[in-house]
Amino acid sequence: MNNFADDGGNSASGAGSAQDSIGIVVDIAGSGSQIRLDAARLGSLQNHADPSISMSGQVGSQVKMVVGRNWLIANVRTMRASDDGHIVAHIDFLGEGTRDGTGKMTNFRRGVTRYPVPGCEVLPVSTEDLRSVFAASDEPHIEIGTVYPTDDIRGALYVDPMLSKHFAILGSTGTGKSTSVALVLHRISQLSPEGHIVMIDPHGEYSAAFKGCGELFNVDNLQLPYWLLNFEEHCEVLLTTDGAERQRDADILAKCLLAARTKSKTAEQYGKVTVDSPIPYLLTDLNTIIVGEMGKLDRAGDSTPYARLKNKLDELKADPRYSFMFSGMMVSDTMGSFLAKLFRLPANGRPISIVDVSGVPSDVTSVVVSVLARMVFDYAIWSRTEAQRPILLVCEEAHRYVPKDESAKGQAVRKILERIAKEGRKYGVSLGLITQRPSDLAEGVLSQCGTIISMRLNNDRDQACVRAAMPEGARGFLDAIPALRNRECIVCGEGVAIPIRVRFDDLEAEKRPASSDPSFAALWRETGGEEGIIQRTVKRWRGHGR
Structure with missing residues (x-):
């Protein structure tokens, strides 16, 4: 099992040194198995004109084996030197393709139906093999680049x-x-x-x-209309407290928000309206309802949650940074x-x-x-x-x-x-x-x-x-x-x-x-106009500060 075929020997394909055995299978274990590679043979292929063959046996490259009428393709995961001067590599099986009468691979598909047995020869994968492996089917697809290490396989x-x-x-x-x-x-x-x-x-x-x-x-x-927010999103925007206080504020917001949505003319077309329903409502209606609920309270201390909600609402309406969402004009459906x-x-x-x-x-x-x-x-x-x-x-x-x-x-x-x-x-x-x-x-x-x-x-x-x-x-x-x-x-x-x-x-x-990325070396050589840069920047900063 330690012997490998000679360069001109009868390999699985018989196509010359590039297609001769570079090793043998020594261990089969489902998706992960081991092969033993001939270091001298791998060295002789490093200058091969085919970039895929020259990469043979390296981590990340592919190798192939014959099993019945199929070619099995595996990926090299790890490599280590063994005591007898050979290289032991862990491989992961990727799939298999049909081996035609000339030894070429066709109809590649993912997955493995039959595994090789220990002693099975391992061969390098050529660019022609990879062309079969990566040939795009008729399914809708996009091409994003070139498969490594080839120059032209998409x-x-x-x-x-x-x-x-x-x-x-x-x-x-x-x-x-x-x-x-x-x-x-x-x-x-x-x-x-x-x-x-x-x-x-x-x-x-x-x-x-x-x-x-x-x-x-x-x-x-x-x-983006504010009324598209569901109740949880309303809470994240309008509530400023934590813990038990937050829950109390949320209960009040739920009651007032439902009342505002229900008051909307759009709500009349639908049977049941919830706090999550994307029904347009007026911010002024929500504000009025909050103030009205606050007016019903007996003790001044109880009004604090309502005041917090009202103040946050007023703040959002007044701040121009939020106008893309909380503009008073965005009330139509x-x-x-x-x-x-x-x-x-x-x-x-x-x-x-x-x-x-x-x-x-x-x-x-x-x-x-x-x-x-x-x-x-x-x-x-x-x-x-x-x-x-x-x-x-x-x-x-x-x-x-x-x-x-x-x-x-x-x-x-x-x-x-x-x-x-x-x-x-x-x-x-x-x-x-x-x-x-x-x-x-x-x-x-x-x-x-x-x-x-x-x-x-x-x-x-x-x-x-x-x-x-x-x-x-x-x-x-x-x-x-x-x-x-x-x-x-x-x-x-x-x-x-x-x-x-x-x-x-x-x-x-x-x-x-x-x-x-900016080029610091190049841009730090430029000078002039700094005063105008600062003035314009400050103006934008103040006008649209976040």
């Missing part, structure tokens, strides 16, 4: 499996994550120009990337037009809405995201009897909104995003989570993502978190995450036939987000 993502079971794009700051997200969304938009995509953009990066094919919303034109505009119904060739929340006051940002996410989910539920219009919700900086810390503020947004992750696929809602800190995401949310696109992650906890969320067969690829270059990624899960390492395509300058 990496494809299958759109339906990727979106129906959610996806996550992960990567440390500076790895090209924002540009890669823009690339994926541009390709999806090109494939489906009548699609429906809503993206939450917390830093205002993506407006520049999608101004040609999307609708852009910010605090100046979002016009604009729900239908708001949903049509936000969800791109119809899309008219502009399938993506970029919602820039960078200008939203920080204390209500999570509430705004909560409302937008809940609108997506509730629309999907209540439109089940209609012609289906699936919606993709993409959430940048997802760890802000679904944090691991359950005591953090903003529980409304956490609940709705967790619910979409668990139940969204039943109703045609897809979730795309983008984060640089997957270890800070709530437990289980990442594991709900059927496809994970991971760029370089520098933090050990983040790497461990991604590894735990992925199937065992992808481990060899995931071990390469710390070594990825910028604009490179590992893709695992439902959206690909097998795990792949991909170099992202370059994106045209006009389609890139405004996220490039």
